[in-house]
Amino acid sequence: MLFTTELQDVLFFREHESHVQFKQALDAKYGHTEAYSAAHTAYLLEQIGSKEDFLARIGDYEKNGGVDVMEFVPLRREDVRRFLDFGTAEHGADFCERWEKVADGWAVHLRDYGKAVNYADGLAILELGSGAGVGTWSVASQLRPGSVFVSTDFDPICIRNADAIARHLGLQDRMAGLLANFWRLPFADEALDMVCTHYALDEAREVPSILTEVSRVLRPGGRFILTARINPWDRQHKLMEPFGIAPEECDALLKRVRLQCGPEELVEWAAQAGLSLLDRTDYTPETGHARTILVFEKKI
Numbered sequence: 001m002l003f004t005t006e007l008q009d010v011l012f013f014r015e016h017e018s019h020v021q022f023k024q025a026l027d028a029k030y031g032h033t034e035a036y037s038a039a040h041t042a043y044l045l046e047q048i049g050s051k052e053d054f055l056a057r058i059g060d061y062e063k064n065g066g067v068d069v070m071e072f073v074p075l076r077r078e079d080v081r082r083f084l085d086f087g088t089a090e091h092g093a094d095f096c097e098r099w100e101k102v103a104d105g106w107a108v109h110l111r112d113y114g115k116a117v118n119y120a121d122g123l124a125i126l127e128l129g130s131g132a133g134v135g136t137w138s139v140a141s142q143l144r145p146g147s148v149f150v151s152t153d154f155d156p157i158c159i160r161n162a163d164a165i166a167r168h169l170g171l172q173d174r175m176a177g178l179l180a181n182f183w184r185l186p187f188a189d190e191a192l193d194m195v196c197t198h199y200a201l202d203e204a205r206e207v208p209s210i211l212t213e214v215s216r217v218l219r220p221g222g223r224f225i226l227t228a229r230i231n232p233w234d235r236q237h238k239l240m241e242p243f244g245i246a247p248e249e250c251d252a253l254l255k256r257v258r259l260q261c262g263p264e265e266l267v268e269w270a271a272q273a274g275l276s277l278l279d280r281t282d283y284t285p286e287t288g289h290a291r292t293i294l295v296f297e298k299k300i
């Protein structure tokens with residue numbers, strides 16, 4: 001993966017170019033490994049001088065927003081070959097095998113996600129956030145007759161993961177990755193039966209705007225299905241603690257600037273966008289985070 005959109009990034013990069021360069025340098029050094037995340041966090045910790053600095057950055061984000069940064073991740077010349085290699089059937093086989101194992105392991109919700117999305121034949125389905133393709137695999141491997149499936153991301157490498165899965169599963173005529181930004185989906189009003197997302201809203205910003213966009217592209221009666229963490233704020237505690245920001249203060253700050261959202265916020269914002277909750281299934285495994293699958297319907 002070339003790029004991830006950790007929410008903290010908006011606090012440390014004021015403009016797109018330096019952010020992209022930082023991510024690409026980390027990626028060249030560590031690839032998609034655990035060391036990447038550790039180096040990422042270490043860098044961010046180095047950049048923050050104090051709690052005051054931290055709070056000032058949050059205040060800056062609150063005042064100025066960040067909608068214009070991180071639009072698309074441009075490919076460098078040296079990435080072009082890698083971009084192509086990511087879309088191969090071989091790469092897809094590797095991914096499908098890995099995500100199947102994940103579904104048999106920690107991801108107790110994963111097959112249910114794909115099943116909930118494929119609730120009928122002949123659906124036009126859009127997934128937000130191809131990422132590493134875990135959710136994409138679940139939807140694709142259960143795709144029903146006559147359904148078509150597009151998986152979108154603003155990272156070109158990630159959308160190639162979707163292409164690779166399509167090739168491996170022999171679904172190229174019904175499935176593809178599409179480079180797009182969640183804030184401006186390239187679909188006409190009411191063009192789709194289903195929008196789904198597997199953990200991508202956890203890392204997205206301006207989620208209320210995304211939900212409005214989801215509602216716009218869905219036909220009346222169409223569905224929006226998402227998997228999310230029940231307590232997403234926990235993830236940020238480790239970063240904030242060194243600055244004397246206690247977990248409760250951290251949660252309050254992030255909620256204030258809407259830099260992280262849990263099921264309650266999602267249900268409230270979705271209702272404002274015309275999406276009503278049909279169903280909710282919670283998973284609280286013994287190991288790993290608690291998670292939920294929410295099913296919404298666009299009002300008729």
Ligand SMILES: C[S@@+](CC[C@H](N)C(=O)[O-])C[C@H]1O[C@@H](n2cnc3c(N)ncnc32)[C@H](O)[C@@H]1O
Nearest residue numbers: 129130131132133134135153154181182198204
């Ligand atoms: C955590 S990953 C999603 C995980 C993925 N669904 C999976 O199951 O492997 C989040 C993805 O959302 C993408 N993303 C975040 N904000 C976005 C936006 N506004 N528009 C398009 N893609 C976005 C990121 O590039 C990243 O690949």
